[in-house]
Amino acid sequence: MYMLRTDNITMKFGGLVAVSNLNLEIKQNEIVGLIGPNGAGKTTAFNMITSQYTPTEGSIFFNNEDITSYKPYEITKLGIARTFQNIKLFKEMTVLENVLVGNHLRVRSPLILSVLRSPMYLREEKHMVEKSMNLLRDLNLDDVVNEKAYSLPYGKQRRLEIARALATDPKLLLLDEPAAGMNPQESIELMNFIHEIREKFDLTIFLIEHTMQVVMGVCERIYVLDYGVTIAEGNPSDIQNNPKVIEAYLGVN
Amino acid sequence: MTFEIFLQHLSNAVSLGSLYALIAIGYTMVYGILRLINFAHGDIFMLGGYFAFYALTTFLMPWWVGFIVAIGLTALLGMSIEKVAYRPLRDSPKVSVLISAIGVSFLIESLGVVIFGGIQKAFPIPDLFGKVMMIGNIYIVSVNFFIPVIAFIFLVGLMYLINKTKTGMAMRALSRDHETARLMGIDVDKVIAYTFGLGSLLAAVGGIMWGMKYPQLYPLMGVMPGLKCFIAAVVGGIGNITGAVLGGLIIGILEIMTVAFLPDLTGYRDAFAFILLIIILLVKPTGLMGENLAEKV
Amino acid sequence: MEREKKIRVVLTVTAAAVAVGLLVLFNLILDSYMMRIVNLCGIYITLALSLNLIYGFTGMFSLGHAGFMAVGAYTTALLTMSPAQKEMNFFLEPIVPWLANVEWSFLPALLMGGVVAAVAGFIIGAPALKLKDDYLAIATLGFAEIIRIFFTNMQSITNGPLGLKGLPPYTNVWWTWGIAFASILFMVFLFKGSYGRAFKAIREDEVAAEAMGINLFRHKMLSFTIGSFMAGVGGGLLGNLMGTIDPLMFRFLLAFNILLIVVLGGMGSITGTVISGIVITVLMEYLRFLDGPMDFYLFSTDGIPGLRMVIFSIMLMVVILFFQKGIMGNREFSWDFLFRPGRFKKNSVEGE
Numbered sequence: 001m002y003m004l005r006t007d008n009i010t011m012k013f014g015g016l017v018a019v020s021n022l023n024l025e026i027k028q029n030e031i032v033g034l035i036g037p038n039g040a041g042k043t044t045a046f047n048m049i050t051s052q053y054t055p056t057e058g059s060i061f062f063n064n065e066d067i068t069s070y071k072p073y074e075i076t077k078l079g080i081a082r083t084f085q086n087i088k089l090f091k092e093m094t095v096l097e098n099v100l101v102g103n104h105l106r107v108r109s110p111l112i113l114s115v116l117r118s119p120m121y122l123r124e125e126k127h128m129v130e131k132s133m134n135l136l137r138d139l140n141l142d143d144v145v146n147e148k149a150y151s152l153p154y155g156k157q158r159r160l161e162i163a164r165a166l167a168t169d170p171k172l173l174l175l176d177e178p179a180a181g182m183n184p185q186e187s188i189e190l191m192n193f194i195h196e197i198r199e200k201f202d203l204t205i206f207l208i209e210h211t212m213q214v215v216m217g218v219c220e221r222i223y224v225l226d227y228g229v230t231i232a233e234g235n236p237s238d239i240q241n242n243p244k245v246i247e248a249y250l251g252v253n
Numbered sequence: 254m255t256f257e258i259f260l261q262h263l264s265n266a267v268s269l270g271s272l273y274a275l276i277a278i279g280y281t282m283v284y285g286i287l288r289l290i291n292f293a294h295g296d297i298f299m300l301g302g303y304f305a306f307y308a309l310t311t312f313l314m315p316w317w318v319g320f321i322v323a324i325g326l327t328a329l330l331g332m333s334i335e336k337v338a339y340r341p342l343r344d345s346p347k348v349s350v351l352i353s354a355i356g357v358s359f360l361i362e363s364l365g366v367v368i369f370g371g372i373q374k375a376f377p378i379p380d381l382f383g384k385v386m387m388i389g390n391i392y393i394v395s396v397n398f399f400i401p402v403i404a405f406i407f408l409v410g411l412m413y414l415i416n417k418t419k420t421g422m423a424m425r426a427l428s429r430d431h432e433t434a435r436l437m438g439i440d441v442d443k444v445i446a447y448t449f450g451l452g453s454l455l456a457a458v459g460g461i462m463w464g465m466k467y468p469q470l471y472p473l474m475g476v477m478p479g480l481k482c483f484i485a486a487v488v489g490g491i492g493n494i495t496g497a498v499l500g501g502l503i504i505g506i507l508e509i510m511t512v513a514f515l516p517d518l519t520g521y522r523d524a525f526a527f528i529l530l531i532i533i534l535l536v537k538p539t540g541l542m543g544e545n546l547a548e549k550v
Numbered sequence: 551m552e553r554e555k556k557i558r559v560v561l562t563v564t565a566a567a568v569a570v571g572l573l574v575l576f577n578l579i580l581d582s583y584m585m586r587i588v589n590l591c592g593i594y595i596t597l598a599l600s601l602n603l604i605y606g607f608t609g610m611f612s613l614g615h616a617g618f619m620a621v622g623a624y625t626t627a628l629l630t631m632s633p634a635q636k637e638m639n640f641f642l643e644p645i646v647p648w649l650a651n652v653e654w655s656f657l658p659a660l661l662m663g664g665v666v667a668a669v670a671g672f673i674i675g676a677p678a679l680k681l682k683d684d685y686l687a688i689a690t691l692g693f694a695e696i697i698r699i700f701f702t703n704m705q706s707i708t709n710g711p712l713g714l715k716g717l718p719p720y721t722n723v724w725w726t727w728g729i730a731f732a733s734i735l736f737m738v739f740l741f742k743g744s745y746g747r748a749f750k751a752i753r754e755d756e757v758a759a760e761a762m763g764i765n766l767f768r769h770k771m772l773s774f775t776i777g778s779f780m781a782g783v784g785g786g787l788l789g790n791l792m793g794t795i796d797p798l799m800f801r802f803l804l805a806f807n808i809l810l811i812v813v814l815g816g817m818g819s820i821t822g823t824v825i826s827g828i829v830i831t832v833l834m835e836y837l838r839f840l841d842g843p844m845d846f847y848l849f850s851t852d853g854i855p856g857l858r859m860v861i862f863s864i865m866l867m868v869v870i871l872f873f874q875k876g877i878m879g880n881r882e883f884s885w886d887f888l889f890r891p892g893r894f895k896k897n898s899v900e901g902e
Contacts, residue, residue: 050761076763084761090754092818092880093747100744101751105763107744111772114743115736125744168763290684341871347683348611352813353870359806360863366856472856476802480695483688520703527692527699534689535677 002061003028003204004049004080004172009058011044011228018044019228021058024206026172031198031205033219035212035239037248040225042208043085046174049206050082051075062172077105081170083161085177085208091150095141095160098149099132102167132167138200139163154181166201173197175207179214187211191218216240224248257390262513263506268397268466270505271404275459276482277489277497278411279452285428285492286448288347292354293334294456295479296361299472301327301457302376302464303369309377316379324457331453332446340442358479365472373471376464383465396465407458408498411451415494420447428492481508481526488533490543499541504529558885566731573723585723586791587835592726593787595827596733598811599820600780603737606817606880607746608773609753610679611687613805615781617694620701620800621670622663622782623789627714628652628707629659630790635716642712643705656720660729660786667782668775670697675774679767682756691802702797713796721791729787733780737820749773753818807834810866814876822878830862837861 004026011019019041026032034042047053049060051072059068067075081102090098107114107128109121136142139159144152149160158178165173178194179187191214198205209215215222216236224232224239226248232239239245276298283291304326308319338357342350382396415421423444426434435441463478464470485504489496504526512519533540576588597619604612631639633651644650654662678689701708708714740746748769751759760766789795811830815822840857869876 052757052761071765072757072760073763073765076761082761084758088755088758088761090751090758092754093750097747097750101747101759101764102762104744104748104751111740111745114745115739117739117743121743128744164762288684290688338867338871345874348687349870349874351611351684351687352809353867355806355809356863356867356870359803359859360867363856363859363863367860371855480688480691484692487685487688521699524696524699527696530692531677531689534681534685538681538685 001028001064002026003030003063004206005061006049007059007061009045009048009055009060011041011048011053012056017228019048019225022225022228022230024223026204026206028171028204029198029202031194031207031218031220033215033222034206034208034225035210035215035222036225039227041228042225043176044228045225046082046176046208049075049174050080073105076168076170079169079171080174081165081168081172082174083158083165083176083178085180087157087161089149089157089160089164092148094146094148095136095152096129096132096145098160098164099135099167100128102164103128103132105168135163135166138197155186158182162197166197170201170203172204172206175205175209177208177210179209179211182211184213187214188217190214194218259513260389260391261393262509264391264393264397266506266509267502268400268505269509270502271401272459272463272466272501273478273482273485273505274498274501275404275407275455275462276478277485277501278408278494279456280483281486281489281491281494281497282424282448282452284486286424286445287339287343287350289339289350290354290483291449291452292351292479293338293357293361294452295475295477295482296358296365297327297331297334297453297475298456298460298463298478299365299470299475300330300361301453301460302470302474303365303374303460304457305461305464306374306376306470316381320461323461324454327457327460328450328454331449331456335446335449340445362472362476369470369472371472373469376468376470378465378468394466396462400462400466403458403462407455411455411494414451420444424448477523481523484526484530487530487540490540493540493542496540496542554889557888561885561888569731573727577723587832588723589721589726589791590788590835591828591831592723592730593784593791594808594811594831595730595824596726596780596787597784597808598815598823598827599733599737600777600784601808602812602815602817602820602823603740603749603780604774604777606812606819606823607741607753608749608770609756610770610774611683612690612774612777613687613802613809614674614678614690614694615808616800616802616804617674617690617697618667618671618778618781619785619788619804620694620697620797621667622660622785623795623800624663624701624708624714625666625782626656626659626663626786627717627789627795629654629662630656630718630720631714631716632718635718638716639709639712639714640706642710645709646706649707656725656790660725660783663786664779664783667785668779670782671775671778672771675771675778679770679774691805694800694802694805698797698800701800708797711797713794713799715794717790717793717795719790719793721787726787726791729783734820734824741820745769745772750818806866807862810862813866814869816876816878816880818880819876819878819882821881821883822876825877834858834862 002025004024006022006024008021008023009019010017010021022045034045036042044053048055051070055068059066061067062078062080067078090101107124109118109124113121133142136145139162141156141160141163144156149157152160179190182190194205195218197203219236221235222239223230224245231244231248232242276294279294280291283289301323304323305320308314308322309316314322334357338353339350342353382399384395386393386395386398415424423434423439426437426439427441427444431441481504482501485500486497488503489500507529508522508525511525512522576585580588601615604610628649629652632653636645636650674693678686678693681689702711704710748764751762751764752766752769756766811826812823814830815826837858841855
């Protein structure tokens with residue numbers, strides 16, 4: 001029984017095959033990594049799972065439900081949230097507002113009740129604010145709740161993106177290069193943090209990462225892509241000793 | 254309807270379509286390079302007509318001299334507009350530049366009212382273009398014959414410029430990627446200025462011939478043709494010059510022929526292009542000859 | 551904190567009372583020409599807020615506002631005119647029977663104007679909102695033109711190019727400013743809540759907003775339809791204030807004025823729209839002398855029509871070229887400056 005399963009998904013852009021026949025199988029509560037050289041198709045794979053792209057071929061299953069043709073927002077509602085490689089925060093909105101937006105998908109009051117500030121809506125709003133404040137506290141962002149998102153330092157922006165994703169109550173969290181731009185010390189903190197949020201929010205985590213220290217330190221299983229093709233799969237030590245992986249990263253003499 | 258009348262309508266349709274094509278090229282070239290709808294393009298077209306009018310009436314130039322002067326002035330003006338109103342916003346959101354273009358458009362129109370006056374002016378048609386010719390059994394005003402011919406000549410010239418010259422190559426490079434073009438040593442500002450000059454030049458040619466075809470000028474005359482020609486560029490596939498020509502011809506012919514065959518719809522004449530636009534945007538937003546570009550996330 | 555909150559409420563109520571007092575005062579002392587300007591201010595605030603909702607807050611650049619205003623204006627006019635008035639207007643071709651004998655009072659007619667405009671917005675939005683930025687702009691502009699062209703040709707419903715004359719004069723300062731205040735309150739509370747935040751998220755980044763589980767299409771349609779409703783009501787008021795409407799009134803030029811107000815006030819600021827709505831409307835009337843005869847010391851002119859528009863076009867360009875944030879950026883007025891340093895609290899809502 002897999003939480004996320006992809007069945008031979010392929011993505012073509014014109015003549016270019018960005019990802020071909022990718023088969024992922026991710027179990028509940030696993031932390032799985034997706035690595036590969038630049039341009040290997042990692043982010044494309046993420047975009048297919050969250051339906052920013054519809055695969056040219058193949059199907060994607062989430063808890064046995066075929067989600068291939070779902071819209072991105074429907075996928076988020078089912079419980080898959082993501083962050084972006086090039087941080088995509090709501091820049092002109094405050095930190096708290098960013099996280100509150102992540103709660104919007106669970107709002108049940110219609111628009112008119114929100115404008116009229118009906119008791120039903122106010123209850124929802126109160127709950128949202130409390131939940132978001134807790135999240136921001138958990139992620140050590142409670143000192144900047146009223147700052148605009150663009151004014152945060154880079155590391156906090158990355159954390160805010162994760163907080164915003166967690167606000168949607170995901171079961172599966174996709175992190176696209178969470179350690180990008182971090183120094184070794186910050187990377188270690190990130191690894192601990194990833195473990196923490198898995199326990200705390202009962203998450204399954206699938207991440208793309210270039211920093212080998214993070215990938216090897218945090219992932220229980222790893223998929224390796226090269227030119228869109230899966231060249232290896234296994235636990236960190238297998239991957240480190242796999243000749244194909246070494247070749248893909250270092251090139252052939 | 255007899256065959257002769259049909260041919261008469263057709264000649265009218267083709268000449269209108271060719272005019273639309275000339276104007277549409279300006280939209281498509283600018284969009285191809287800057288991703289900007291040059292909202293003021295229709296007004297530049299209007300200015301071309303007025304410049305020629307004053308050259309011929311106030312300055313009493315021989316018609317061909319007057320036309321060349323008017324075309325040159327319009328091209329220079331187009332380049333200046335780019336420099337003043339668009340260049341400072343090159344790194345701003347797309348919509349900001351569009352708002353600036355809307356500002357330019359209204360500025361030219363209202364300046365037109367102030368300087369040229371709001372009343373229509375009769376365009377002084379040179380004899381060569383005002384003759385009534387008889388080809389077979391159909392009567393054609395010579396300007397309707399010349400318009401497609403002149404449009405074709407300019408089109409061939411443009412194709413040569415774009416495909417065979419260094420400037421043309423630079424334009425094509427820019428339409429792909431500004432940064433790479435800059436790294437290849439292309440003077441981006443200069444090439445963009447040329448593009449505006451060239452587009453405005455074609456608009457001026459269109460404006461002058463429009464003046465001779467419907468022999469009158471007024472400051473708001475560029476609004477409707479401007480919108481329709483942008484639509485022509487979208488229909489043909491924006492960024493694609495052949496597409497713009499095709500789109501221009503389609504809209505011109507559609508407009509004249511619908512009115513000719515279904516006179517009840519005459520009042521809706523200006524709506525055809527917009528309805529066509531909406532159909533195209535829904536069915537094939539890349540236009541008839543456009544390329545598919547996937548959006549990057 | 552509790553005390554501070556109370557003070558804020560008192561301040562807000564006082565400010566509202568002062569505003570109402572001013573309107574009463576204006577109503578007493580100003581002549582009908584000046585009152586017309588006061589009325590126009592209220593109407594333009596409503597109209598500009600509706601465009602700001604769609605463009606400034608939700609990020610959908612729509613140029614079709616004149617079309618929705620036309621729908622609202624015609625609906626309101628046809629519902630409020632007396633059967634006798636209609637018969638006088640429709641002398642070329644009689645009015646369709648189902649409209650000939652209706653005569654509603656003003657409020658239901660205005661609301662119906664908004665509803666019909668909202669329906670038009672819904673029908674137009676469904677295909678158009680799949681587009682973005684400049685393509686959306688040109689498609690909405692196209693729809694507005696189509697509406698105008700149909701209104702010009704539907705002789706038995708709209709009286710075609712002749713337009714409608716002799717609309718019953720209901721509009722007064724209580725209608726125009728009452729609706730302006732209602733619009734302001736609506737916007738303030740909308741953007742205090744979750745839906746308003748979702749709209750802003752869409753403006754900031756569509757991809758991220760959708761990844762947060764926001765149904766893009768549904769929320770864009772919501773914003774667009776509400777904006778169309780407000781534009782329809784504003785159009786109904788404007789038509790009624792003018793007393794005469796015809797299709798030429800609803801050209802792109804009208805949308806330009808509203809766009810200018812939104813851009814000058816600051817995209818995404820309710821406060822900015824209110825300030826700039828008043829400034830632009832007053833300027834438009836004040837600068838009317840430019841189009842009329844002028845007497846300088848050395849020479850005089852018979853009036854240069856168009857000069858006023860030259861100034862407004864230059865104004866739009868100057869704002870967009872040099873002061874892109876406009877008067878307020880996306881900030882709002884608040885009482886914060888009384889309680890702590892820093893004049894304006896960023897991104898909060900009026901009277902909070």
